[in-house]
Amino acid sequence: MPYKKQRSALGSSTAVEDYLERILELINAKGYARVVDIAAALKISQASVTNMVQRLDAESLLKYEKYRGLILTTSGKTLARQIAHRHRLLTDFLKLLGLSDRVIYHDVEGMEHHISLPTLRAIEALTNQLRRRPALRAQLQAAVV
Amino acid sequence: MPYKKQRSALGSSTAVEDYLERILELINAKGYARVVDIAAALKISQASVTNMVQRLDAESLLKYEKYRGLILTTSGKTLARQIAHRHRLLTDFLKLLGLSDRVIYHDVEGMEHHISLPTLRAIEALTNQLRRRPALRAQLQAAVV
DNA sequence: CTTTCGAATTAGGCATACCTAATTTAATTA
DNA sequence: TAATTAAATTAGGTATGCCTAATTCGAAAG
Structure with missing residues (x-):
């Protein structure tokens, strides 16, 4: 090898x-x-x-x-757009958790390359659910700050 | 440099x-x-x-x-335990999203090194909330399967 | 006690992805 | 058009982390 x-x-x-x-x-x-x-x-x-x-x-x-x-x-x-899309989804997700821009940038930059398509879809679904549940979002963001 | x-x-x-x-x-x-x-x-x-x-x-x-x-x-x-703990938290989280063990293993193995403490805490809080919300969990898992 | 053999080590390399220094290209200005 | 200068390229290295092949160690069996 x-x-x-x-x-x-x-x-x-x-x-x-x-x-x-x-x-x-x-x-x-x-x-x-x-x-x-x-x-x-x-x-x-x-x-x-x-x-x-x-x-x-x-x-x-x-x-x-x-x-x-x-x-x-x-x-x-095509590839660049997939990469950008993945980056956006991960950023949106972490944003909803109430993390700072600096932390989000750093973590997404590191982890984005390692997220598979199934996980990405799951996180997308989760993000959509979080958007509809402001009470849940508030609880999460309280835990972070 | x-x-x-x-x-x-x-x-x-x-x-x-x-x-x-x-x-x-x-x-x-x-x-x-x-x-x-x-x-x-x-x-x-x-x-x-x-x-x-x-x-x-x-x-x-x-x-x-x-x-x-x-x-x-x-x-x-101490360091090894922190690493193992982070690995566990991420695995638990992805498990709740309904992902397969194979995908979870692969993604956690790749991303774990890049997750900061604030993000880890946020994901931990999210995991706890997901545990209490079976209906939400069911919706997410339906989206993945 | 000696032989055997799996485990561990050393020596020498390779791939990726970065660097600095020196050179070349091309665009802008005089 | 010639000189200047920013941008790009080439040449030659380095660090990390992996490899294979050859060697050495030590435990277990005869």
């Missing part, structure tokens, strides 16, 4: 997912995603980003022209 | 936490934890376990005598 890779339920490594997530965010916010901006968003060096972007190109998750720019492929876009 | 380490809310790496968790399990089940059993439980080689056990000794989380055996130190035991 070569190496025990960190793979998520979506089939990609946690690093790949982090990159795709930020790239989609940047594209949504500014229309494009430059190496320097991805590096700043992920708090890593530009060299590391160049490296990964070339790898994502090789994996057909995006198309990259050196020194020019990148666009997500259809499969890259 | 040297390397972006995978650190949990408890301050240790995810690998260290996995080892401590299994070591405590083995000690609870059989009274002792041998290298060969730790390796089997974690599905990694004995060589890797020897390596890590020596590191945990250097970090004073356990005391190890070569070729002999190991015992957890007080701080190692």
Whole structure:
């Protein structure tokens, strides 16, 4: 066996997912995603980003022209949206529990890669139920604060 | 900056936490934890376990005598119990959502290292509330199955 | 007491994903 | 158009955590 890779339920490594997530965010916010901006968003060096972007190109998750720019492929876009959606669901859920934004950000960032589809659906259902039950929500948020 | 380490809310790496968790399990089940059993439980080689056990000794989380055996130190035991407790809480929570044991095991194994104390407390409170609300639980479990 | 054999260790590597330093590209400004 | 400079790339490393192969240890059996 070569190496025990960190793979998520979506089939990609946690690093790949982090990159795709930020790239989609940047594209949504500014229309494009430059190496320097991805590096700043992920708090890593530009060299590391160049490296990964070339790898994502090789994996057909995006198309990259050196020194020019990148666009997500259809499969890259689909995957990035699934990642973003999962991120949103988890954030919404923790928000209803009354946790602080800082804690939510940290925990979602760490755990998102490890949540399977069934668990995600269960948490989505739970979130919907919590939305309809303000009394229950209040009890939970009281326990946290 | 040297390397972006995978650190949990408890301050240790995810690998260290996995080892401590299994070591405590083995000690609870059989009274002792041998290298060969730790390796089997974690599905990694004995060589890797020897390596890590020596590191945990250097970090004073356990005391190890070569070729002999190991015992957890007080701080190692405390940490291992925190990890086990967190694992239990997360497992209990997902169980109430109606997820299968296989999914629960996989997801908890991945996410446990990334859950902060505030989030853990919130999930604990939520779990307690779910226990008291069989109707809500039934709705959630229906959504999953 | 010696042989045997499973358990443990050491030595040497590899993959992922990061880094810094040096260089190259391209866009902007003079 | 030439010079400047920000952005991107390449080259060469490092840390973590895993591996296999070879060796050493020690417990149990003869």
